[in-house]
Amino acid sequence: MVFGSRMKAQTGFLILFICFALVLGAGLVFQQVRDFDFVNYDDNEYVYENQHVLKGLTYEGVIWAFRSCDIGYWQPLTWLSLMLDCQLFGPNAGGIHLVNVLLHLANTLLLFAVLKKMTGSLWPSAFVAAAFALHPMHVESVAWIAQRKDVLSAFFLLLTLLAYAGYTQRPSVYRYLAGLAAFALGLMAKPMLVTLPFLLLLLDYWPLNRLEVPWRSKISGRKSHKSTPARHRRATLLRVIVEKIPYFVLSAVSGVITFLTQQAGGIIVDIKSIPSKDRVGNVFFSYAAYMGKMLWPQKLAVFYPFNAVRSIPLWQFVLYALLLAAVSYLVLRFGRKRKYLPVGWFWFVGTLIPVIGLVRFTGSSHADRFTYIPYIGLFIMIAWGLAELVSRWPYRKLILGVPMVIVLTAMGIRAHRQVGFWNNSITLFSHALEVTQDNPLACYNLGTAYYDLGRYREAIQAYKRAIRTKPDYFDAWYNLGNACTRLGGYHEAIEAFKQAIAIKPDFAYAHSNLGAAYGRVGRYREAIEALKQAIAIEPDHLDAWFNLGNVYASLGRYREAMETFEQATRIKPDDPFGWCNLGNAYGSLGRHQEAIEAYKQAIRIKPDYTDPCYNLAVTYLNIGDKPSALQQYETLKTLDADMAEQLFNIINK
DSSP: OHHHHHHHHHHHHHHHHHHHHHHHHHHHHHGGGGGOOOOTTTHIIIIITOHHHHTOSOHHHHHHHHHOOGGGOOOHHHHHHHHHHHHHHOSOHHHHHHHHHHHHHHHHHHHHHHHHHHHOOHHHHHHHHHHHHHOGGGHHHHHOGGGHHHHHHHHHHHHHHHHHHHHHHSOOHHHHHHHHHHHHHHHHHOGGGGGHHHHHHHHHHTTSOTTSOOEEOTTTOOEESTTOOHHHHHHHHHHHHHTTHHHHHHHHHHHHHHHHHHHHHOOSOOGGGSOHHHHHHHHHHHHHHHHHHHHSOOSOOSOOBHHHHHTSOHHHHHHHHHHHHHHHHHHHHHTTTOTHHHHHHHHHHHHHGGGSSSSOOOSBSOOGGGGTTTHHHHHHHHHHHHHHHTTTSTTHHHHHHHHHHHHHHHHHHHHHHHHHTTSSHHHHHHHHHHHOSSOHHHHHHHHHHHHHTTOHHHHHHHHHHHHHHOTTOHHHHHHHHHHHHHTTOHHHHHHHHHHHHHHOTTOHHHHHHHHHHHHHTTOHHHHHHHHHHHHHHOTTOHHHHHHHHHHHHHTTOHHHHHHHHHHHHHHOTTOHHHHHHHHHHHHHTTOHHHHHHHHHHHHHHOTTOHHHHHHHHHHHHHTTOHHHHHHHHHHHHTTOHHHHHHHHHHHTO
């Protein structure tokens, strides 16, 4: 009894030590994200430009989360978690990053607990959990705020497995319903979990061994595993399948919802536009790429362009297909006695199916984040395979332990470096361009990052690089025009906007900005035509009305300018700039009293707006009301001393 208690105590200590080491290792790799910023790839839609999320947890926000099908997913739990983050931290990227890290740490410990509970093997379970925590391919899921859905859905998947393990050991309705509820929550975080019912069947095969239920011989009364009659095997298989039916129902419902939301959202590339041979070839390439990067995680990028895969020769795709077929054959050939091989392999292959590109396509050939759950299967094959390989060797713990520590340390160092690239959009997409070829999306997002920082020359170069790779890249042409406009390159901006319109003729902003650029270089006829086209596409396009009014004013057509600005103020009554320009038009027509009211309205909306204050004083002087003009002068002194001095000189002429 004393010896048994001592063994339990030692085992408990080892488990605590392993948990501490897992948390410490992953914490050291990911702690740097607390100082990271958002990136301009999906983070805007998920957080910093999403007003529902930024307001925190509100009644309206919760309703929106359950009704929203934005970004191609029904993912209310992901939205709610981000709302809670904003409730706690505000729009602070560092705090939201750390929540992702905490979820990753929880997933690591849960994975260790699940494998230990199911297999009873301590060190193989610890290795799988450590590889999961530290592998560089998992950095994307943790360091990217928009991938909250990855770490959150994995958390509930592992809770499902933990509850299921408890149910198989001590069946009860409570444990069964707990697993089912965790699965439902996981699907509400990310529908990639639809393959989980098949995963449970794999785990029934190994390590739970529920498909080989011992039966009692009528003659001897002894239990036997080897000679189970066929009828008993069929009954056992039927029972484990029937108990998965509620899981399959949830998967089917989630699949239908996902299909409908992606069809409605239109953000997924039309699958018919990608030839079948390209999609099938990309499947083989992706599986091979994932396997290769598991063993040698180099040249990792946030986006891998699909067009680069299309240039791969056919013989390579055949080679990839043969590789998958060979691995599958060997797994099945040697998996009868080593059940962890088919379980690990089909865990990897099966959980990737929803994102492998056959039924949905995002424009990327593959993605690091898609391996967050599937790699667990490959780690299982390695951990239990190596443990069996050295099981009869002398000093096996030392022989196996030292290399594993070295490998995990190397993983952690490489992952730490990979995390650093997620510091901000410039570091992220600059690195992507270093490790990939012909990557227009990375060029575009890098350009947008420069644009947001006011570094317009660098933005222009990045946009041009994107266009060289993808000449029909509408967003790059449009933003190139905007960047050129910022630098006063209106002729180049005009050409960029014209190219954007040729690609997407019904985009009102491109017509509006083209009209504004024409106006800047004095080509007023073309400006009016472009702005009227923008208004025809979008009648309430405020910028187009505003720019059209400015063009009319530049031509001295003040009545038309007045009518245009009146329409602008009807569209947006709280826009002070529209009211100020309307006042200018009234003043140019000699309608001073109406001009005064327009300027006053602009000041009421924006009290520190100096232009209407100055123009109001001049209008008072025009009607001989010098005391009122002096009042505006006193106000202007507190807002802009130089402008106030100019006004003072006019008043005292």
